[in-house]
Amino acid sequence: MNYKQTTQVPNDIFDHHLNQLSHSELKILLFIIRQTYGWKLKNGKRKTRDRISHSQFVSKTGISRRNLSPIIQSLILKQLITVTDWKGNLLHIPEARKGKAGIYYAPWVSTYALGSKRVCNRKHKPVQPGQHNKTNLSKLKEGDYPKRKTDWERISEILGRK
Template sequence: MRYKQTTHVPNELFDVHLPQLSFSELKILMYIIRQTYGWSLKNGKRKQRDRITYRQFHTKTGVSLRSIPDTVQSLILKQLIRVTDYQENLLHLPKDRKGKTRIYYTPCFKRCANNIPKVRKQRRQPMQNKAYNKTKETKLTGQKKFSGNQRQSDWERIQEILERRSR
């Protein structure tokens, strides 16, 4: 039986990636799949990419506007989505996406996994330089005495763990 009002979701999502995805990642990924594979073009093929704003992600998935950029970055690092601009230039770093008005999202499963450059080799920029965002400088100086060494970003910690595993 063929259903007309359905969206085709790749089995790879359920079989391989579902255990590793957080709830917000799953919501964002499912919405991207709905906006692309869920639409048929006039020639009978499915859309490969779609322009989606953070506001659309927020209203359709319920994910907060503050966590959407981190969730998108996490999906990029897991190589489940591809983010481009109008000319199909990759926007895989947050600094590349900042200020852009037309951002296109493509779900990436086995058929397009070979087209993605090694995103993991690119270094992620820290979101903020201070230990805590809403503290005054006087409070930070007292905290720096206790911390001793500089904080590591999540990206650097993941890279160290992967290096240790490969040894």
């Protein structure tokens, strides 16, 4: 079924990040996804980033301008969005974004459908036998642990008394 006038949201958001996001964070993230993945360029590809002003965030999400910067910072720390200037320099701290005219936002969601051909072709590498691999033979048994000293025994030993 082909849906027209829809925006595809990566499954990773629903599968891994939905329970970690607040209501406001989810609104901002979905708005950024709408402004980027929701638009096709003339060459047929999707936008990877978009210049979004604070007034657009306020009018489209209903979040106050005062709460906007901490929410954006939270999404950056959760590694869900990237914020850059027009040259592509990262603006991941509030001081770097302050006073900038053109701030570009992009979703930073890991998706496997963006061109990775090796998704299903990865093979599990077996653990190589070596001296650093733990096996049942090298693990300590319950009776093999050294006897733990009491605090008083350790203090006495430090002070040289026995």
